[in-house]
Amino acid sequence: MEKSKLLDPFEEARLSKGYGKMNDQDDPVTMILRLKDVRKCAHNWKAFQSGATPGRIVVPSEVNIRDTRQIPFEVDPPLHKDYRSLIEPWFKRPLEKEYKQKLTGQIEAIVDEVIAKKTVEVVQDFSLRLQSRALTLLLNIPFEESETWIGWGTHVFRSEGESLDADKANLLYDYIDQQIIKAERNPGNDLYSMLLSSEVNGKKLTHEEVKGVMILTFAGGRDTVINAVTNSIAYFAEHPESLKQLRENPDVTGKAVEELIRYFSPLTHMGRVATQDTQVCEHAIKADSRISLCWASANRDASVFENPNDIVLDRKVNPHVSFGFGTHNCLGATHARQIMNILLVTLAKKVKSIEILDYTENIEDLEEFKRKVGYDSIKVNFNAL
Ligand code: HEM
Ligand code: EMZ
Incomplete structure (x- = not known):
């Protein structure tokens, strides 16, 4: 089998019942698996809330x-x-010309670096660094700050062998506290300062509210972007013809970005808490219990996507939900899409081929389901065009 494949573990349950079950720290989750149901539940925020106890809608x-x-x-x-x-306006800045130019500069530089090095461990040496450097643009702070974040590893709440790592999380909280205090004393043009000077419903945002936005910005856009980038490298290693296709027909790039993001579904699922007794797929959901909207399963729903398990680079109809759906759809999607777009253009321009040498898969354990989300490490050779 191709090493870059991400199999769909949900197919049977999606077809037969439409839902799956998993326990998580004695707070079970009913996973919603069909695209139509995922959209319906995401839309219905009154029955399925996000504003439960902080942290409860995340699985784990x-x-x-x-x-x-x-x-x-x-x-x-x-x-x-x-x-x-x-x-929202701040998170649309990636559409600006200057932002795009700076991001292109960063991505071209790191692709040149790995080509010069030739043999590279993609997760640490490429994706983590690319993600951290790009985030300095989204926050509008100096490039050098990315060095600190690179040291944190691929997820800010998880570490190798530990799905929840309180010590690591505390490092992030302390760091953000310090940065907020710094911006209070010495405001600039960065995201912290923008938030600190803003009002919601006539009241200045508090330290705790600014912290809430910043934790999300650091956590939400980290392993998701890293997996999207790493999985893309693995895919192009096994599909040099796709790199050629992008080189010869750059108009396909936008569609290719959507298709890769559909196929990889970097965020598997996200929870909600039921506010009332209700039903999904004729299955009873009790008030105060959890469901999850399984984006990764919905994106392989054969009633919506033709050949859902193939990467069709120029897929015409692609209503994927990798960035969520409805109220909470991903605010970082503009930034993530720009990264992927520029990455594809740059690889097509500079890279002839990539060889996979060695790898360890990152398998997410959802009890009944085991899902490959990417790699813990993957060593490759980059060959210049
Ligand atoms: C929300 C996926 C990158 C920030 C979401 C949601 C998904 C998602 C599925 C919906 C969650 C829900 O409905 O509960 C992804 C994927 C990414 C990515 C697949 C990369 C390929 C980013 C980045 C950032 C970010 C780079 C920022 C640095 C956010 C924020 C929300 C969100 C702030 C919450 C929006 C709201 O509640 O209104 N993301 N995300 N994401 N994402 Fe992303
Ligand atoms: C949360 C989440 C956001 C969560 C839209 O997703 O991303 C996860 O990686 C974090 O662990 O805390 O920020």
Whole structure:
């Protein structure tokens, strides 16, 4: 089998029942598996809330490692919109010409670096560094700050062998506290300062609210982007003809980005808490119990996607939900899409072929389901064009 494949572990349960079950720290989750149901539940924020105890909608639950509410992720309408409309314009900055130019400079530089080095461990030497450097643009802070973040590893709440790592999380919280205090004393043009000077419903954002936005910005866009980038490298290693296709027909790039993100589904699922007794797929859901919206399963739903398990680079109809759906759809999607777009253009321009030498897969354990989300490490050779 191709090493770059990400198999769909949900198919049978999706077809037969439409849901799956997993336990998580004695707070079970009913996973919603069909695209139509995922969309319906995501839309129905009154029955399936995000604003539960902070950390509870994440699987694995983070209630034991944080108290800070992530904003706007763990807030429901109507307040959600007040926060979201404040933050949204900032997260659209990746569309600006200057932002795109700087990001292109960063990505070309790191691709040149790995070509010169030739043999590279992609997760640490490429994806983590690319993600951290690019984040300095989103926060609008000096490039050098990325060195600190690179030292944190691929996930800010998890570490190798530990699905929840309180010590690591505390490092992030302390760091963000310090950065907020610094921005209070010495405001600049960065995201911290923008948030500190903003009001929601006539009130200045508090330290805790700013912290809630920043934790989400660091956590939400980290392993997701790293997996998208790493999986892309593995895919192109086994599909040099796709690199050629992008080189000869750059118009396909936008579609290719969407297709890779559909196929990789870097965020497997996200939870909600039921506010009332209800039903999904004729299955009873009790008030105060959890469901999850399984984006990764929905993206392989054969009733919506033709040949869902193939990467069709120029797929025409692609209503994937990798970035979520409805109210909480991903604010970082503009940034993530720009990264992927520029990465594909740069690889097509500079790389002739990639060989996979050695790898360890990253398998997410969802009890009944085991899902490959990417790699813990993958060593490759880059060959210049
Ligand atoms: C929300 C996926 C990158 C920030 C979401 C949601 C998904 C998602 C599925 C919806 C969660 C829900 O409905 O509960 C992804 C994927 C990414 C990515 C697949 C990369 C390929 C990023 C980046 C950032 C980011 C780079 C910022 C640095 C956010 C925020 C929200 C969010 C702030 C919450 C929006 C809201 O509640 O209104 N993301 N994300 N994401 N994401 Fe991303
Ligand atoms: C949370 C989540 C956000 C969570 C949209 O997703 O990403 C996860 O990686 C984090 O662990 O805390 O930020």
